[in-house]
Amino acid sequence: MKFEVTILGSSSATPIFNRNPTSQALNINEHLYLIDCGEGTQQQMLRFDIKASRIDYIFISHLHGDHYLGLVGLLSSMHLNGRKKPLYLFCPPQLKEIIDLQLKYSETTLQFPLEYKFTDAQKAEVIVNNNDIVVETIPLDHRIDCTGFIFKQKKRLRKLIKEKLEELNIPVEYYTALKKGSDYTSASGVVYKNETLTIDSDIPKAYAYCSDTLYNEQYFNQISNVTVLYHEATFLNDMLDRANETHHTTALQAAQIALKTNAKKLLIGHFSARYKTLNELLDEARSVFPATELAIEGKTFIIG
Amino acid sequence: MKFEVTILGSSSATPIFNRNPTSQALNINEHLYLIDCGEGTQQQMLRFDIKASRIDYIFISHLHGDHYLGLVGLLSSMHLNGRKKPLYLFCPPQLKEIIDLQLKYSETTLQFPLEYKFTDAQKAEVIVNNNDIVVETIPLDHRIDCTGFIFKQKKRLRKLIKEKLEELNIPVEYYTALKKGSDYTSASGVVYKNETLTIDSDIPKAYAYCSDTLYNEQYFNQISNVTVLYHEATFLNDMLDRANETHHTTALQAAQIALKTNAKKLLIGHFSARYKTLNELLDEARSVFPATELAIEGKTFIIG
Structure with a gap:
């Protein structure tokens, strides 16, 4: 069964040339699951041949613009391109209000069912359970309500x-x-x-997506032993004070989390625009957790 | 005095690879005036070296997403990059509601004054009058309220x-x-x-920006004799029915308008995603109005 993630954006709050705000496309058994949808995600999907028509689930971690401002444009394009099948949107409840207002003023009635499932940043919940995968929210510790998501393959039959x-x-x-x-x-x-x-069938694989968060041990248990951990790493550790102040994580901390939670592999992303090159962030993380990679635009990682 | 326009986006409703939704940056005497702000405009500005810090005026023609979905991201980046000076935003009144809601849920208080001036799609009005330029709205004929904008240099002293x-x-x-x-x-x-x-000083130059509109003679008088006319040309004329139905213009009609209103030069844009190449649209317009150019990403045109 295919289980891989393609990175569409690696930038934090402000984009820089060639780094887009956060978005990732998970391919699970040829179904696409989009995680976060920063501005320009549509264009990134065109660039990396990710077909919008194959997305059935979208997950939005929180309502900072760099994680969702590409969503209304994507929904609008799906509508204009004739989509009829339902789309399941997992997000904070306030996002519905934002989307409804924008559709109202553009006088757009989507021609496909948009099925909302609201996340609760206070507790972990199973939000998807289908033939391929179980998805749970991960309550994170950010300035506003924010959840990560963990995608666990189901145990297959013998x-x-x-x-x-x-x-x-x-x-x-x-x-x-x-x-x-x-x-x-x-x-x-x-x-x-x-x-x-x-x-016995293969050991089920798991992918944990930890978007914006302070280093906080509360969510470590939930992400223990994953096959691949994506963790934000906005700053180098010499900016730990700034990370704490803005409720973000450093590359060193992301690596410590991967080590503590026994991840097999770590992907780091959500890089501050101040870093024009990313080698220092990668080196810092690898000094603690060697199996680290940069989650940069266009890279695809197999969860396995 | 510098008076030129750089095209940041040439695509209509849905983006295609290498064609972004509508946005243009006017440079008038080294001050930047941004016209429309489709999704990804920030990235286009980075690509074509248009500095957000030099923008003091933004004009939004209407509330279809392909004309404004990049705005909240741009405002957010201006805020994060330390802007303190005012920004003047000319737009339909409902846009304030959309922006306020998004700022509220991201818990963002902009650190610069955002001064709204609401446009009225029912009547032409002078909305800017400074040392360099007079800007008037052009009431257009689209499915929702929509205004174009005309930028007229002031007559200089002898x-x-x-x-x-x-x-x-x-x-x-x-x-x-x-x-x-x-x-x-x-x-x-x-x-x-x-x-x-x-x-005598030079004859004042004028740039008219006619975004989404049906062919409608009501606005022709207002745009007569401009130096450069930008006019949308979403379709080839063999799709005139579709243009009428969606309140858009064909390339042939755009050229007829340039001819009738005695423009010196015509720029066409807002191309449907169905056109992978644009030669046919250009040829069609030039068959009526030879001084036509494609308003495509990264091109700069001198208004003169």
């Missing part, structure tokens, strides 16, 4: 050892039960333990 | 013929009166007519 089943002439109608873990008893009464007929 | 003044030993304190058109009477009582001491 895999059949086909040669063994054929050797024993086990009828096909038993296969589903075997995948679910049952033992098999033959017509002559011999019991074959499930472990001898199937193997 | 130019002194320095050699003549020195030859006659005319004291410097008379120069201002001469520039304003007075004759000069010497100590001995000889009258020198102003025309022998000064020459």
Whole structure:
């Protein structure tokens, strides 16, 4: 099953040339899940061949403009391009008011159902549970209400050892039960333990997205052992005071979080416009957590 | 005096790769006047070296998203970059409500005065009158309230013929009166007519910006004899029905308007995303009005 993330924007509050505000597109089994939608996300999607028509879920972490100002433009383009199928939007409740006002004054009635599911920044909740994935909110610690999101693959059924089943002439109608873990008893009464007929499926992968937040241990438990952790790293650690004041994280802190929560890999992003190059941020994070990468525009990372 | 326009966006409703929604930056005597501000205008300004700090006036024609969705991001960046001087925003009154709501939910208090001047789509009005320029609204005919804008240079004072003044030993304190058109009477009582001491200043230039509109002769008188006419040309004329239905103009109509109103030069823009190349639109307009250019991203046109 495909499980990968493409970075559409890596910039914090103000954009700089070639760095756009935050947005990421998750491809899960060929369905697209858009996380945050800063200004210009539509253009980034065109640039990196992310098809808007394949997005069914959009997640907005909070209502600072660099995380959502591209949304109304994207909805409008979906509408103009003839979308009819529903779009599920997970966001703070106030975003509905903002969108409704803009649609009202442009006299636009969307031609597709926009289904809102409001997030609650005070508690972790399961907000999506479909065949491929479970998504939970992560309450973060920012200046305004803000949630991250964790995407957990579901545990798949066990895999059949086909040669063994054929050797024993086990009828096909038993296969589903075997995948679910049952033992098999033959017509002559011999019991074959499930472990001898199937193997365990892959360990489910998880992607945690921690947008704007102060370093705060409260959410560490929820993101423990993820396959890939995206964490904001707005500043170098020599600006820790500024990070604390603005409720952001430094590259060093992001790496410490990855280490503490036992992530396999760390992606850092949401870089302040003051950093024209990003090597120092990467070096600082890698000094603590070597498996760190820069989450920059156009890069795709496999969650695995 | 510098008087030129740089195109930041040429696309209509939905952006396509390398074509952004509408925005233009007028440079008038080194002051910047931004006209419309579609999504991604900030990024276009970075690309084409248009400094946000030099913008004092912003004009928004109407509240379709492709003409204003970049505005809140731009205001936010001005705020974060330490702007203190006032910004004058000319726009439909409902835009204040939209901006206020977004600032409220991001808990942002702009650190500079944002001075609103509301446009009235029912009548032409002078909305700016400073040392360099007079700006008037142009009531257009779109699906929602929409105004264009016409920027008219002021008539400058007459130019002194320095050699003549020195030859006659005319004291410097008379120069201002001469520039304003007075004759000069010497100590001995000889009258020198102003025309022998000064020459007329250049004919004032004018730039008319006609964003989204149906072909409608009502505004033609107001834009007659401009130096440069920007007119939307969303469709080729084989889509005239669609243009009428959506209250837009075809390239052929834009050229007919330039011809009828005696423009010196025509710029066309606001191209539908269906046109991957623009040659046909240009050819169609030039078949009627040869002095036509494509108003595409990054191009600068001198109004003169």
